[in-house]
Amino acid sequence: MLTVLAFIVTLGVLVTIHEYGHYWVAKRCGVKVLTFSIGFGKPLLQWQRGDTTWQLALLPLGGYVRMLDEREAAVPAADLARSFNRQHPLKKMAVVVAGPLANLLLACGLYWGLNAWGVDALRPVAGEVRAGSPAAMAGMANGDEIVRVGDTAIVSWERLFVALIDEAGSDEPLRLTVHRAGVGERQIELPPVAVRDINPQLLGRLGLSPVPVLKRVSQVTPGSAAERAGFRQHDEIVAFNGQPVPSWSAFQVQVGASAGKAAKITVRRDGAQLELTATPERSSVDGRTVGRLGLVPTVDEAGWAAQRIRLEYGPLEALGQGLDKAWTYARITLVMFGRMLIAQAPLDQISGPVTIAVYAGESAKAGWSTYLDYLALISLSLAVLNLLPVPVLDGGHLLYHTAELLTGRPVPARVEEIGQRLGLVLLLALMALALFNDFNRFVPG
Structure with a gap:
């Protein structure tokens, strides 16, 4: 309802x-x-x-x-x-x-009001960099903060996503400036092919997630290979076939490459280490066969709380931020439409009333500010x-x-x-x- x-x-x-x-x-x-x-x-x-x-x-x-x-x-x-x-x-x-x-004025007004009230956001910090991903191969690690995309300053995870879409489709390498605690700022480059396809999974394909996770199991899927192998909630992953596991994403890569093969996985349970033997089930992802165990990681609550920030602006600055956001989204909408016409962006990004209804309902559940932000975006797209x-x-x-x-x-x-x-x-x-x-x-x- x-x-x-x-x-x-x-x-x-x-x-x-x-x-x-x-x-x-x-x-x-x-x-x-x-x-x-x-x-x-x-x-x-x-x-x-x-x-x-x-x-x-x-x-x-x-x-x-x-x-x-x-x-x-x-x-x-x-x-x-x-x-x-x-x-x-x-x-x-x-x-x-x-x-x-x-419709354009409505969007600008909503963005102005939301910025003046205060916007909950996420710091542009890589909570988890997937092992073997383009971001990892470029040298990024967990905890790195993206401070610029090209010449665009990044203050939130949303702005990061928008900036990446804005730069996507180019034949030039994508330049990111990242900050690492104790090291300082440095520039990395992502190959253009990594950001050529534009869709909501862009950050995931780059191997970036804002959610920091531990190597500890939070849930074992009933009937899964993990349950048959004896995994339990709160087990901490230590090693895979005798090799130390540095992160949950590295563990995922090892499991994915072991479809149908028995593997010895060392876990820490109640202060003691024990070895479990599991055979990842075969699963198809984007036409590739990968292994799945059926384990869900535990979110690092302290790290996740540190990611959350609130952006607040004075009336004039809020107006400037609102106009800038409206202009950026309007420009990206036109660019995306143009790229669809020349087959540089997938046509499956075109949405109809069902998608609008689902996202409207989800944004309403998330709170009035999230819903108003969604309303502004749809109004801007309509304009x-x-x-x-x-x-x-x-x-x-x-x-x-x-x-x-x-x-x-x-x-x-x-x-x-x-x-x-x-x-x-x-x-x-x-x-x-x-x-x-x-x-x-x-x-x-």
Whole structure:
């Protein structure tokens, strides 16, 4: 129920803000607005206010503002001056761009408010560097703090992820400046192939995790190879086939390389050492066969508590931080979309209503600040994508009105009709892809 409620609130807020932007500017440009609708289809609730019918409709996946327009129906002579099609191209452009601009302002306002209130964050410290990963091969170790990506200063784990995405896709090595206690700062380089594919697992593929873990078992999966071998909760991993185990990630690598092979694992239990024999089960990961035991590590609670910080800013600094974050995310959204078009980023990153609903519900569970941050991100994405020059979207209409401004005459109805059809086909294809991705993410295979 929380997921459904969060989804309805998210869409309701975003659609209302977007359409109200169109409505507010249209009224001030002297255009008569006939209908303000949240949702499509059959009206569930209607009321009249001035010239405008306000309504809530059956399908809550969007909304619209219908303005007086001679291209849709005959207009009484007394209302011709208030018809949208009779307005100057600059007024038309202002009405069209007002919807995305309203979403952009909402995102900036939310980021400003959150920064002024204070944001819980994680220090950009590698709690665990996976053995054999690109980060480990570049020389990173547990406890290293990433202070810069290229020339960008890093203050939190979120900023690290954003900076890596911003740099990803380049053919140049990725430069990181890291700080190690007792050693100081130094630069390392990651090969470009390590950050070429952009997805939410980017940091994991680099071998970086913010969560520090101990070599102690917190959970043994029932029915697993580990349970059959006699592992227990609180066992501490000491050695693998006689070789000392320096970290949990090194232990994972050894287990992964031993699929189907018996291994002698030394553990410390109640102050004494004992040797267990276990055969990791075969498992397929990204087309590779790896070994699995069924053990979950213990989080280093003291280290994890040290990772948590709270970022607080004064009103003016909070505004600057909010605008910077909005600009960065908007730019990355456009870059990601462009990379998808030229096959440099996977199409499975396109999300639909199911993903939005799930993440809205999860963010609502995490607290109001997390939910508002998510709401700002979706509002920002809606603003950017709506401004793409695709017929049916606001950006397509903006393109038509720009052409009218430059040529002095409206785009021919036939051209606009063809554009609308092509835009609708593209939009339906994107919706189908988004739903397909949703299905793959959340429906068990």
